[in-house]
Amino acid sequence: MEGEKQKKTKLKPSSKHDKTATSDETYEDEDGNEDNGGADKEVANPNMQAIYNEIRALRSDLKSEMSEFRFSFRNDMKKELNEFKGEINQKLEEATSELNATVVRVAEAEQRISDIEDRDEAAREALIQALETQDTLQAKLTELEARSRRNNLRIHGIPEESEGPDLSAFVTKLIKSEVGMPVADMDLGIQRCHRALAPKPPQGAPPRSLVICFLEFRVKEQVLHTAWKKKVVRYEGKRIYFDQDYPPEILKKRKAYAGMLRELKAKGIRFQTPHPAKLKVFFDSGTRIYESAAEAAKDLKKRGITLENVTEPDPTVEKQQRLSTWEKAGANRSGRAVDRGRIREKLRSFQPASPGTSDAAE
Template sequence: MEGGKNKKGKGKQPERVEKDDIFESEVEAMDEEQVDRNGGQCAELTAVDMEANIAIIRADLKSMVSEVKSELGIFRDSIRDDLKRELTDIREEIQHKLGEVASDLKATTERLCEAESRIADMEECSVDFKEALSQSLQAQERLQLKLTDLEARSRRNNVRIYGITEGAEENNIQQFIAKMIKEELQPLASVELGIQRCHRALGPKPPREAQPRSVVVYFQEFKTKELVLHSAWKKREIYYGERRIYFDHDYPAETLVKRKAYARIRRLLREKGIRFQTPPPAKLRVFFDSGPVTYESAAAAEEDLKKRGFSLERESTAASGFMEKTRKNTWQRAAKTASTMASTQSHQERIKERLRSFQRP
C-alpha cells in the first residue's frame, strides 16, 4: 500500500514543477514590462534636462560674446586714441626737429659764406703781405751783404791762429804771439810786426781736453798781415809743442758758414788729388786739367762737379732760409672759387630735400 502511495506521489511532482515555471515566467515578464516603463520615463527626463542646459549655455555664450565685443570695441577705441595721440606727438616733434635742423643749416650756411668771404679777404691780404715781405727780405739781404762786407773789411788786418793750447800765453798774449811768429816763421825774424791787439776768441774757457779757443791778432798794416799769412802757408806745417797750429783770415760768421759749405767738395778733391784754392771771401777755385774754374757758391760747385762725373756724399741739408720758409708758408689763392660755391649750394639743396622727405603731409 505504501508502495502504491509512493508511486502516486511520484507521479504528481512534474505537474507542480510546470506550475512554478509558468509563475516565474509571468513574474519575469511583469518585471521586464516595469523596467521598460521606467526606462522610457528616464529617457524622457534626460532629454528635457539637456535641452534646458543647452538653452542656458546658449544664453551664457551670447552674453559672453556681447561682453567681449563691447570690451574689444572699447579696447580698439582706446588703442586708436593712443596711437593717434602718439603719432601726433611724434609728428610735432619731428617737425620741431626739422625746424631746428633747417635753422641750424641756415646759420651754418651763413657762417660758411662769411668764412669764405673772410678767407678770400685774407688771401688778398696775404698776397699783398707776401709781396711786401719779399721786398723787405730782399732789402734786408742786400743790407746784410753790405754789413758783412763792412765787417770783413774791418777784419782785413786780422789773423786768426788755431790750435794754441789754452794758458800757453800766460799773462802777456801779445808778446807771446810776436815771439812765436818770429821763431816759427824765419823770414819774419827781423820784421817789425806792429801787432796792435791780440786776444783769445770771445767765449768761456773750454775744458782741458776740448779744442782750444782761437787767437785773433790785429796788425797795424795790411801788408804785414799778408806777409805773415803767406809765410805760414808756405811753411805748411807749423807746430807749437805737440799741437799743430793753423793761420787763416779772420772771417765774419756769415762768411764762415759759406766756406764751411765747401767741406764735402774739398774732401772729394783731396781724395782725387785735384788742386784747389779757397780765395776770400767764400769762393772755390779748382784747377782741372782743362783749366782753373772759380765757383761763387757750394751749390754751383756741386752741380758742376756732378756734370763732370764726380759723385758727392749726400748729407742732411740745413734748414732753409727765412725767405724760402716764408715762400712755402704763405697763403695760396684758392682756384675755382665759383665752382666751389656751386658745389656747396648743391650739397645744401640735397640735404634739404632729404629732410623734406621725412615731413608728413
C-alpha cells in the same frame, strides 16, 4: 486613427532642420495652413532655447563692446598719431632752425678762413720780402765787417798761457823766428792782439786762436803769404796755422766746403778758396769757380766726383726752415723766465785779455 497618425507624421519636423529649431518655426498642414507650433505649445527642449537666448544676448553684448572698443581704439590711435605728428613737426622745425643757424655759422667760418688765408698769404709774401731784404742787409754788413777785418790775422794752435804777459812781443818774435820774414828787422806794426773772445777752454781742449791787427794791410798779407809758402810752421814742436780773420757768416760758408776739399785733395785735384767764400777748382778741362757750396756740390756730382758725408745745402729748404721757425712776439716770448744765474756764469767764464793788450782787433 490612421488619419491622426498621418497628421502627426506631417506635423513632425523635417530632418533637414536644426535640432535647435525654435517654437516660432512654421509648418504647413495638409490643408496648406501655417502652424508655428502654436504660441500655446511648449518648446520641446526648453534648455536649448535658454542657451540660444544666452548666446544671442552674449553676441549682442560682444558686438556692442567690440564696437565701443573699435571706436575708442580709433580715437586713441588718432590722438596718438596727432601728438606724434605734432612732436615730429616740432622736432623738424627745431632741426631746420639749428641747420639754418649752422649753415650761417659755417658760411661765416668759411668767410673768416678765406680772409685769414688771404691775410696769411699777404703776410707770408711780406715776410719773404723782409727776409730777402734782411739777407741783402746782412750781406752788406758782413762785407763791411770783413773789410774792417782786412788788417787782421789769426794764428791757430798756440797753447793757452804760452804767450806770457806781453802778447804783442810774443807774436812779433814768433813771426820773425818761425815764419822767417825776409827782413828780420822789419817793423811789423802790430796795433793790437788778443785771444779770441770765447770762454777759456778746459784742459786738453783746442786752444783759442790769436787775433793780430796790423797797421798796414801790406804787412799782414806779406806775413800771411810767407807762412803759406812755408806750408808747415811749428811752435814748440806743434804745428800752427795762419789764416785770414773772417766774420762768422763767411767762416760758416767756407766750412761748408770742408767735405768737398777733402774729396778733391784725395783725388789730386788742385783747388783754391778765394775770398770771401768761393771755391776755385782747376780741372783738366778748365778752371771753374763756384759761388756757393750748393753750386759746387751739384756740379761735382755731375762730374762723377762722389761726395761722401757731404750735405748739399738747399737754399729753398733753408728759407722754409726760417719761415717755419719764425716766432711771433707776444706772451709766449715775454713770459719766458730769464736764467740770470746761467748768464752770470757765462759772463764770468770770459777771461780778460793779457796785460798790455786791447780788448778787440779791428
